[in-house]
Amino acid sequence: MTASPTPASLPAKPRAAVVRDALGVGIAVGLSGFAFGVTSAGAGMSTAQTCVLSLLVFTGASQFALVTAIGAGGAPFAAAAGALFLGARNAFYGLRLAHLLDLPPKVRPLAAQWVIDETSAVALAQPDRASARLGFTVTGVSLYLGWNVTTLVGALGASALGDPSAWGIDAAGPAAFLALLASMTRGTGSSGSWRRVRDRPEPVTAAVAAVLALLCLPVVPAGVPVLVAALAAPAVLIVTRRRGDNS
Known part of the structure; x- marks a missing residue:
């Protein structure tokens, strides 16, 4: 590439x-x-x-x-x-x-x-x-x-x-x-799916954050879902680094 x-x-x-x-x-x-x-x-x-x-x-x-x-x-x-x-x-x-x-x-x-x-x-x-x-x-x-x-x-x-x-x-x-x-998330390229996630993790981070916030909405007080959604970024970073080290 x-x-x-x-x-x-x-x-x-x-x-x-x-x-x-x-x-x-x-x-x-x-x-x-x-x-x-x-x-x-x-x-x-x-x-x-x-x-x-x-x-x-x-x-x-x-x-x-x-x-x-x-x-x-x-x-x-x-x-x-x-x-x-x-x-x-x-x-x-x-x-x-x-x-x-x-x-x-x-x-x-x-x-x-x-x-x-x-x-x-x-x-x-x-x-x-x-x-x-x-x-x-x-x-x-x-x-x-x-x-x-x-x-x-x-x-x-x-x-x-x-x-x-x-x-x-x-x-x-x-x-x-x-x-x-x-x-910011356009043009992720034509390489393999995992490489796209590793090189441009923004879409995955946004999706994980949205899912976390939606899961928390019915069960936690107002203001807390956004705190939980903030965990998406470090979670995606850890996973991509581990997969990158193993590839």
């Missing part, structure tokens, strides 16, 4: 194309902050609490997990723990992006706030460091501004909309996350 080209061997991408792609992701996903604002207000959070969550936490999956668990009557500790587990993936993104972007030390604490699924996906898709920095920055700025503005609008308009589940608004955030996941 031919090795994939390294970033250094790929042609440079025009700045306009990078900005266009980054703005497309940032604006499109930023609009789903409206769904979070409505969902959070529907779960009993005040407008101020909702906006502070978006300003400081700024990772949609964790925010939705937190307010959904609280709205379902889950214990605050379980809700916060579930949100923390989901947000932990950003630390792994940060390890990869630290080498790719190689930002000055003074900028890194600020950039860390924008290390999320969307900025990581755009940055990692670029062929060189300059394009990666540009894509990361434009995505981060546009998404942060859009997410927080629409969060405020959604929280203020929640009373007029009523139950978010009746409109399907609460599905917007998870749908955006799944769209990114789908783009």
